[in-house]
Amino acid sequence: MKIKTILLPLLLTLICSTAYAQTSSEAEQAIQSADKLWAATITAGHEWNTIKPLVAQAKQALKTNDFSAAITLANRASEQSVLALIQAEHEKTNWVNNLPK
Amino acid sequence: MKSLFNILVVSLLLALSSAYATPEQDKETFQNFYTEMFPDISLEGFGDGVYALDQDARDQWEAMNDFPPYEEDLEEGEELFNTPFSNGKTYANCFENDGKNIRQNYPLFDTKQNKVITLELAINNCRESNGEELLRYKKGEIAKLSAYMTYTSKDSLINVKTPDSKEALAAYEAGKQYYYSKRGQLNFSCANCHTQNAGRRARSETLSPALGHPTHFPVYRMKWAGFGTLQRRIDSCNKQVRAQPLSGQSEDYRNLEYFLTYMSNGLPINGPASRK
Numbered sequence A: 001m002k003i004k005t006i007l008l009p010l011l012l013t014l015i016c017s018t019a020y021a022q023t024s025s026e027a028e029q030a031i032q033s034a035d036k037l038w039a040a041t042i043t044a045g046h047e048w049n050t051i052k053p054l055v056a057q058a059k060q061a062l063k064t065n066d067f068s069a070a071i072t073l074a075n076r077a078s079e080q081s082v083l084a085l086i087q088a089e090h091e092k093t094n095w096v097n098n099l100p101k
Numbered sequence B: 001m002k003s004l005f006n007i008l009v010v011s012l013l014l015a016l017s018s019a020y021a022t023p024e025q026d027k028e029t030f031q032n033f034y035t036e037m038f039p040d041i042s043l044e045g046f047g048d049g050v051y052a053l054d055q056d057a058r059d060q061w062e063a064m065n066d067f068p069p070y071e072e073d074l075e076e077g078e079e080l081f082n083t084p085f086s087n088g089k090t091y092a093n094c095f096e097n098d099g100k101n102i103r104q105n106y107p108l109f110d111t112k113q114n115k116v117i118t119l120e121l122a123i124n125n126c127r128e129s130n131g132e133e134l135l136r137y138k139k140g141e142i143a144k145l146s147a148y149m150t151y152t153s154k155d156s157l158i159n160v161k162t163p164d165s166k167e168a169l170a171a172y173e174a175g176k177q178y179y180y181s182k183r184g185q186l187n188f189s190c191a192n193c194h195t196q197n198a199g200r201r202a203r204s205e206t207l208s209p210a211l212g213h214p215t216h217f218p219v220y221r222m223k224w225a226g227f228g229t230l231q232r233r234i235d236s237c238n239k240q241v242r243a244q245p246l247s248g249q250s251e252d253y254r255n256l257e258y259f260l261t262y263m264s265n266g267l268p269i270n271g272p273a274s275r276k
Helices: A002-017 A024-043 A051-063 A067-098 B002-019 B023-037 B044-052 B055-064 B071-082 B119-129 B141-151 B166-180 B190-194 B230-240 B251-263
Strands: B108-110 B115-117 B219-221 B226-228 B273-275
Touching (some): A024 A051, A024 A067, A051 A067, B115 B119, B115 B251, B141 B226, B166 B190, B166 B251, B230 B251
Parallel strands (some): B219 B273
């Protein structure tokens, strides 16, 4: 549960910031957050294969100075990482529901 | 309200009791689940995967096996196995019984290193101790070597052990948890497909029972046009649910293979095999 209280506000800030943030440093920041959350999913053993391509595309967009695209993509990656982390947290206890009876 | 509460408590206890069962109890429950679900399939029949369930597919598969597509790769595996290292030694020097007829004992738990050793890891350990470069995992040479070692183990019964050690049990439990945990963007566990929905169809494919999965690897898949190890096949399943596959012989994969193979204890090795 603790993880949700940390991650959900973070997610909300990410989404809210997209409308305004268009600068290079804001794009870099969005990518940094995306990188961090992505790494956390790997540590948790629940990486989705949809995250890596989004982060790569975000970095590519930053390279071509398309900051708003970079931010959108990085935030999308972050959203997915948050969901993957919630999945990891959930499965810590709920995996037993799949045991054969 | 009270009875609902009682039901909840009882089901929680039931869930917990199977979560903390011994490996041997797990195996009994696991195998009984499938033998009750498919009363017409013999225990060893499960080693044929979907071809134990689908007669049409089986007919095609048997026709293909008149000239097994893996013959050449298997011969290459034998050659590789017998080719001496630059120090003159061979794989046979690294293994019990000269490396013949031993597949059924893998993965094993090494109580010195406190880790699960799969056959492919043992092959690379052997190379390392003889000063040879490590092979890439999952396909290529290592899969051919492993296929040959499976071939020399035909009909031996899988006999994976959990030594009396805290670490061995922890590795087993971790593998078990991996198998039953939902993962990937599609939120499926291995069990969702290969236990709860075994025999049903997912898109155009029949889902095989997990019982018998490890009996016939490495598998020569037509799609791969070559051999792949069990871990390579698990990669494909992870991708199907949009989970990121792990690197070959990562701890999670080794533990998963340990659990999965333990569940098939008592089934005969019947590989290498061909698959679509």
